[in-house]
Amino acid sequence: MKVAPRIQLPVSYNAFVSEQTARAYDAAGRGYLAYADGDAAELFDFTGKYSFADREIWQRLEAMLVRLATEGRTSISVLDAGCGPGTWLRRVVLRAQELGFAKIDAFGFDISPVMIALAQADAARIESTRIHMNFAVRDITEDTFFESNKFDITLCLYGVLNHLPVKMHGRVAAELSRVTSDTLFVTVRAAGSQPTIYVDSLDHARAFHQDNDADWMEVDLVDGRHIGFTSHLFTSEDFRELFKPHLSGTAMIGLDVFHSRFAVNAHWNPAMAEDREAFETDLDELEYRYASDPHFIDRAAHILLVGER
Numbered sequence: 541m542k543v544a545p546r547i548q549l550p551v552s553y554n555a556f557v558s559e560q561t562a563r564a565y566d567a568a569g570r571g572y573l574a575y576a577d578g579d580a581a582e583l584f585d586f587t588g589k590y591s592f593a594d595r596e597i598w599q600r601l602e603a604m605l606v607r608l609a610t611e612g613r614t615s616i617s618v619l620d621a622g623c624g625p626g627t628w629l630r631r632v633v634l635r636a637q638e639l640g641f642a643k644i645d646a647f648g649f650d651i652s653p654v655m656i657a658l659a660q661a662d663a664a665r666i667e668s669t670r671i672h673m674n675f676a677v678r679d680i681t682e683d684t685f686f687e688s689n690k691f692d693i694t695l696c697l698y699g700v701l702n703h704l705p706v707k708m709h710g711r712v713a714a715e716l717s718r719v720t721s722d723t724l725f726v727t728v729r730a731a732g733s734q735p736t737i738y739v740d741s742l743d744h745a746r747a748f749h750q751d752n753d754a755d756w757m758e759v760d761l762v763d764g765r766h767i768g769f770t771s772h773l774f775t776s777e778d779f780r781e782l783f784k785p786h787l788s789g790t791a792m793i794g795l796d797v798f799h800s801r802f803a804v805n806a807h808w809n810p811a812m813a814e815d816r817e818a819f820e821t822d823l824d825e826l827e828y829r830y831a832s833d834p835h836f837i838d839r840a841a842h843i844l845l846v847g848e849r
Contacts, residue, residue, distance in 0.1 A: 554705060557770045558651055558679050561703045564767045565624070565652035568739040573658060575740050576698070577627040580662060584631065590803070592827070593795035593842050597697065597725065598631065600846060604693065604723055605635055615643035619691040621680050621716060622700030623648030626659025626673075632693070633671050644671045647691075649678035681708045689721035689849070696726045698842065699738045703770050706755060709782055717786030717849065724787065724847040727795065728774040732839035734800055739767070743807075776837045779845060787847035793831040794840025798823045 565572060573580055578588045586595035608616060616636050620629045629646045636644045650656050656675045663673045678684075680696075681704060694716055704712060716724060729736065737745050737759045748759040750771055757771035780792055802823060804812070830836040837843060 557705055561769045562651045564739050564769050566654040569654055570658060572739055573625040590800060592799040596795050601725060602635055605639055609639040614641060616641050617645040617691045618693045620648040620695040622696055623650050623659060624655045626663055628695055628697060637668060637670060642670055646673045649676045651679050653677050680712055684715055684719060686719040688718050690719050692722045694720040694724045698727055699729060702729045702772055705770060706772055713782045714786055720849055722849060726845045727842045728779055730838050730840050730843050731773040731775045733841045774843060776843050779843055783845060783847055788849060790845055790847045792845050794837035795844050796841035797830055797836050797839060798826045800841055
């Protein structure tokens with residue numbers, strides 16, 4: 541499916557990119573939360589159709605929280621750069637509270653005012669004297685004004701880096717690393733991944749076109765709206781080199797090489813008689829076997845980098 545580009549780029553390209561991305565996510569609203577994160581009331585339910593990547597990220601993130609608690613830490617600070625509706629920060633602070641941290645500071649920012657409003661509304665339901673959650677509308681390409689090593693954990697998940705001009709990647713990678721004292725979790729959409737329109741499921745797109753020469757995506761939605769924004773797809777090599785100068789060690793894996801490709805499509809597949817649970821287990825085994833294989837990592841839905849300072 542292809543649509544012709546319709547937008548004339550202004551002189552200030554960076555400002556234009558930021559504005560178009562913000563508009564796309566503003567328009568998606570709470571529908572984006574349902575698409576990306578599932579039921580907001582079931583934060584730790586990772587059984588949805590496309591939840592494999594979330595589950596893998598959470599297992600590693602939770603393991604770090606447990607490690608810090610076991611080491612005797614009583615306070616923790618977390619940053620989510622490009623936090624969207626704040627789902628990941630809420631997961632972290634609630635689990636940290638369960639683990640007994642006496643002070644939990646969490647800060648999230650996003651370029652979309654609507655996403656930040658959603659994050660603030662849902663965070664307001666978490667009442668605790670130990671938890672301090674703050675959200676702000678902010679562009680990740682601008683200076684963060686955070687002191688070095690301010691956050692134990694920094695998150696930058698899913699489409700955030702994909703939506704940035706390539707010339708800004710190095711600066712953002714350096715800044716995310718600088719403000720992190722312990723571990724950085726970053727994911728990007730992979731070069732060999734299946735198609736996405738980022739803000740919603742493909743079912744809601746009438747047509748779309750990914751221009752990999754221009755790093756730009758145009759989407760015609762079924763409701764008549766047209767959106768366009770930067771979409772740069774990463775190879776694992778480029779992704780690793782981006783953070784290599786700033787981190788003492790990194791682990792990198794592909795997330796969802798097989799699960800999405802074998803997901804049932806209600807518009808096409810008839811009801812199948814095989815044991816779905818057993819098949820999911822087989823897919824898990826394939827994921828773990830090939831997640832770091834050079835032939836497969838760039839064909840995952842996402843690439844996860846876990847970096848240590």
